[in-house]
Amino acid sequence: MKTFATTIGFFALAVSAVPSTYRRPGLVQSNQLRRDLTRSALLEHAKKLQEFAEVTPEITRVAGSRGHNLTVDYIYDTLVKTGYYDVELQPFTYVFSEGNVTISAAGTSYESQYFQYAPGGTVEAPLISVSNFGCDAADFPTTVSGNIALVSRGTCEFGLKVALAGAAGAKGIIIYNNVLGPVGGGTLGPDERPEGKYIPAGSLSQEDALSLISKLNNGTSITANLDVDALIETRYTNNVIATSKCGDQSNIVFSGGHTDSVQAGPGINDDGSGSMGILEIALQLTKFTVNNAVRFGFWSAEEFGLLGSEHYITTAPAEELAKISLYLNFDMIASPNFGYFIYDGDGSAFNTTGPAGSDHIEHLFEDYLASVGIKTAPTEFDGRSDYGPFLEVNIPSGGLFTGAEGLKTPEEAIWWGGEAGVAYDVNYHAPGDDITNLNMGAWIQNTKAAAHAIATYAVSTEGIPKRTGQQKRGVKSDKPKARCGEDIPIAVM
Ligand SMILES: [Zn+2]
Incomplete structure (x- = not known):
């Protein structure tokens, strides 16, 4: 930025010191x-x-x-x-969210990603496998109450699964991938849902989840620790809009x-x-x-x-x-x-x-x-x-x-x-x-x-249909034309 200012200074000096030639921009x-x-x-x-x-x-x-x-x-x-350009900053508020998740079960720590807008909290409780995709209240067994629901990704959005788990009384939810590899994070969406309240949530890879599920299916009880560290707050930010x-x-x-x-x-x-x-x-x-x-x-x-x-x-x-x-x-x-x-x-x-x-x-x-x-x-x-x-x-x-x-x-x-x-x-x-x-x-x-x-x-925008409500094209702006279209002096030294 400093370099730019210096260039402008030299440019102005050059223009005032010698007769300028002019270039009409094409x-x-x-x-x-x-x-x-x-x-x-x-x-x-x-x-x-x-x-x-x-x-x-x-x-x-x-x-x-x-x-x-x-x-x-x-x-x-x-x-x-x-x-x-006419340049403007367009401010708006939004709900910022970031967090970290750690999951461990039966003495093993697992890689996990945070879901935006999941609340923070620490839960230590038995894992309960949820059938289907957890997109329907009936998918959640009564045993999920007070425990951690283990649900597959797919069919409906993450936010619905988390809200339904909350409504079923789960204290936490782990969503695992429905294909190989980690989920890679995701968002629950900032808005509250009528289905239920969000609860602490984290992700697991399909591989990790399937090994846990096979143990659960053998009748082994697994206690998991889900620790969600979350920051959720209203912030503001800006778009930048520039128009010639x-x-x-x-x-x-x-x-x-x-x-x-x-x-x-x-x-x-x-x-x-x-x-x-x-x-x-x-x-x-x-x-x-x-x-x-x-x-x-x-x-x-x-x-x-x-x-x-x-x-x-x-x-x-x-x-x-x-x-x-x-x-x-x-x-x-x-x-x-x-x-x-x-x-x-x-x-x-x-x-x-x-x-x-x-x-x-x-x-x-x-x-x-x-x-x-x-x-x-x-x-x-x-x-x-x-x-x-x-x-x-x-x-x-x-x-x-x-x-x-x-x-x-x-x-x-x-x-x-x-x-x-x-x-x-x-x-x-x-x-x-x-x-x-x-x-x-x-x-x-x-x-x-x-x-x-x-x-x-x-x-020319020929070939693009005129939009409903669009004025006749070629209507002159009421703004005075500035710079663009005027002669631009060229430094000659
Ligand atoms: Zn992008």
Whole structure:
């Protein structure tokens, strides 16, 4: 940041000391915008995020942490300095939750993860195996009362299982995975449930649980110790929203990514890659003019349940939402064992068709990536990231994704290289999601693809249907046009 200020100082001096020449900034073009995006610039942003995560010993940028607040400040300050955008911080409150769980049974300690919003407490009591999936009150035997319920993952959400166990009088609940491996944490959801009160909860891997269950089935009684250390409190955080001062303000081309990580790690791929990719595009875009306003949303508390984007959408007046022509989402675009996935907006692969225009966005990404020789595949358009709230209000959406906990198929390994049978990101939601585990090639290619879409739609949104309530396009903003579109002096020494 210091370097930036010095540059500005020199620039101003140079302009006043010598006759300036002027350059009229041109209308943005995809190839020009892409040319100015570099791996080294992306890596500089990633280094910042890693530094922010490391200001606390936990090495995290979870919403509400110091590492996250520094991330938000960095984005805000960087965009304000350009003068090109109207930048606002959008504060909102949410219920923060973090915790640690230890489980031991019959003298053995087990790996366990915390479920967000589970209350703290220590329980030492017999384990009672629950039949089915614990999604129905009738699944819980009367013997569970006063004891610890042992329940399989699956069929219904974690929160329902925990509430039903609470209603059955259990003092604690352990949810084990329904496939090999650990559950990897999860959320119960912040809201109280009518079915029952939450009780201390922790997770177990399927392997560990099955060995315990086989002993229980032999009639052996097992006393377990479940210790949940939890912090649950109301906090506030900020979205950062930046809109170009120029361009048609009734035809907004919107892109977004989330600024927070999970508690477990620094989140440099998830979603440092998407948020810093669009930040760098936002910086390079300032060299150009646009026909349509370009907006960037840097969402907070995505990992608590898309809370930032949800807050934005639910609090924006309908006439403001009608001005958004489309939304592009970038969440995890540098996975180490990457795939080149595009959200299936036309529903051709997963049968979940997005609002009309989502197909246009999908095809734009397909065509661009094909043109640079990259094979792509569709990915489920299931609302798992910040485009979910946009779909809810019928805004055409799309985006790119390089994969999370899913496993790369042998066919995909032929297309893209990497290892078949291994997760796209083995560090997903884990401490290893750090600066050493990014795929820079995938990151720059996806950032350029994002820039192509932004530049293309910033010039024209033809092909995207006009939305209900959207004004006639081309209506001039009542705001005076600033900077963008004016002559920019060029230093000549
Ligand atoms: Zn994410």
